[in-house]
Amino acid sequence: MPIFAKSRVLLDRFRSGDRAALAEVYRFYFEDVYRLAQYGFVTRGGVRAASLSREADRLDFVQDLFVKAFSESARCGYDGLRPYRPFLLQIARNLRIDQLRQSNREPSASELGHGFDVDIDALIESNGAWPDASPGDPDLHWQRLLQETSTVLGTLDTEVKTIAELRFSQELSQADVAERLGITRRRVRTLEGRLLRGVRKHLSRAGLTPEEK
Amino acid sequence: MTRPRKIDDETVARLLSGRDLPSVLEKERLFERIHAHVAAQPTATRSTWQRWVWACAGAAALLAAALFRPIATEFAARGSALPNTPSFRPLCVGEAISRCKPGSALAFEVSSGSTTPYFAAFARRADGTVVWYFPAANGVSVPLVASGGSALLDHGVQIGAEQPPGHYEIYGIFSALPLSRAELKTALGDDLKGSAGITVVRRSFEVSP
Numbered sequence: 001m002p003i004f005a006k007s008r009v010l011l012d013r014f015r016s017g018d019r020a021a022l023a024e025v026y027r028f029y030f031e032d033v034y035r036l037a038q039y040g041f042v043t044r045g046g047v048r049a050a051s052l053s054r055e056a057d058r059l060d061f062v063q064d065l066f067v068k069a070f071s072e073s074a075r076c077g078y079d080g081l082r083p084y085r086p087f088l089l090q091i092a093r094n095l096r097i098d099q100l101r102q103s104n105r106e107p108s109a110s111e112l113g114h115g116f117d118v119d120i121d122a123l124i125e126s127n128g129a130w131p132d133a134s135p136g137d138p139d140l141h142w143q144r145l146l147q148e149t150s151t152v153l154g155t156l157d158t159e160v161k162t163i164a165e166l167r168f169s170q171e172l173s174q175a176d177v178a179e180r181l182g183i184t185r186r187r188v189r190t191l192e193g194r195l196l197r198g199v200r201k202h203l204s205r206a207g208l209t210p211e212e213k
Numbered sequence: 214m215t216r217p218r219k220i221d222d223e224t225v226a227r228l229l230s231g232r233d234l235p236s237v238l239e240k241e242r243l244f245e246r247i248h249a250h251v252a253a254q255p256t257a258t259r260s261t262w263q264r265w266v267w268a269c270a271g272a273a274a275l276l277a278a279a280l281f282r283p284i285a286t287e288f289a290a291r292g293s294a295l296p297n298t299p300s301f302r303p304l305c306v307g308e309a310i311s312r313c314k315p316g317s318a319l320a321f322e323v324s325s326g327s328t329t330p331y332f333a334a335f336a337r338r339a340d341g342t343v344v345w346y347f348p349a350a351n352g353v354s355v356p357l358v359a360s361g362g363s364a365l366l367d368h369g370v371q372i373g374a375e376q377p378p379g380h381y382e383i384y385g386i387f388s389a390l391p392l393s394r395a396e397l398k399t400a401l402g403d404d405l406k407g408s409a410g411i412t413v414v415r416r417s418f419e420v421s422p
Contacts, residue, residue, distance in 0.1 A: 005349075012367065019248060026244050034235065059235065063243055067250040079318060079369040081347065141218065142233060149228040168229035171237040199225045209220045 002083040003028045015075050022070050027171070029088055030062065035130045036092050037061040041120035049096045064099070065092045086124045093120050145208055152202040156195070163191050299326040299387035299412040301334070304365075313372045313420050319346075321366040321385075325357040329387035329412055332357050332366065333397050336381040336418065337405075344381075345394060346370045353391035378422040387412040 004011040013021035037058040040051035052058045069091050078087050166177045178185040226236030301323040305313040333354035334346040348354050388411045400411050407413040
């Protein structure tokens with residue numbers, strides 16, 4: 001369900017620039033914008049924007065996009081009637097093309113071999129889903145890290161395991177986790193820090209950090 | 214393929230989520246940066262949507278007044294009072310007020326009666342085709358703020374492909390209760406004049422090429 005269809009109050013708060021409303025919209029659409037950077041796209045006019053291969057570049061793009069989309073003019077330019085996602089993706093599409101042009105890298109058909117050739121205009125028009133990423137080559141190091149993380153999680157007490165689930169799998173804020181568990185936010189922060197340090201130490205002991213090699 | 218990576222909190226957070234995608238920690242950090250940029254931009258004290266629309270509509274009104282002063286229009290200049298009965302004016306944003314081009318935004322200045330605090334609107338072409346503005350297909354007519362005068366509705370409409378250039382009649386329907394599209398159709402009747410409990414106001418409107 002589109003985010004603003006759930007709540008007119010949220011739309012009003014969003015338009016007024018309320019921080020919590022912006023955060024909610026950001027969390028809701030982060031993945032869509034990230035995928036646009038990750039996959040790249042082609043337009044009906046034949047413009048091709050390659051995928052951004054570096055993680056830092058993807059996150060920079062996500063930042064630039066939301067700064068633009070959350071500007072007063074963009075917030076107020078949204079009519080509140082149509083789904084917000086195509087509106088946001090249109091801004092992202094145009095921003096990506098502008099950035100390519102500004103970097104003197106005119107987007108063109110020569111940038112082949114990257115991304116999924118997603119027809120961004122069709123996706124915006126249909127408000128459809130992104131294609132699934134192909135699995136690619138298995139990252140054996142990542143698989144090993146996942147195994148070890150799972151092992152260390154199994155040794156932790158229930159409270160910490162619950163925090164790991166709520167905070168990192170469900171991506172709730174520390175405040176929401178605290179409310180859900182009936183504990184203070186400070187305790188969530190303390191346990192979260194302990195969890196992260198514990199996993200890091202375990203992976204280091206297992207010889208999985210670059211420094212250990 | 215093996216790709217050793219630095220094990221920092223962000224990587225551990227990704228491992229705990231089970232996905233090699235930005236974790237909640239990275240997202241939160243990024244949002245702080247985004248918000249810092251947004252908060253540094255000039256802010257408005259008035260409802261920003263209304264401020265923006267009023268600004269755009271005001272500019273369009275001044276332009277229209279300057280260029281088309283001799284021509285009588287039902288789109289009175291901003292600031293003139295609407296009668297104290299249910300009424301509305303469509304305001305085209307960024308164009309001459311009474312004419313919209315495809316892609317431009319349409320706003321509504323609405324004055325509700327004391328007994329009809331809900332508003333719905335649709336446009337009707339000469340061939341009878343209807344384009345609903347609000348409510349949405351599965352929604353109900355929108356509540357109006359009791360301002361004691363006219364106020365800009367915080368719903369806007371973008372003139373899309375469903376409204377090609379041509380002449381339209383916009384129907385504004387004021388009702389005592391929130392009504393769905395089906396209920397509105399029933400209440401309007403075949404002659405679109407309405408029945409007890411609702412007030413229908415019509416405005417001419419042009420979409421130009």
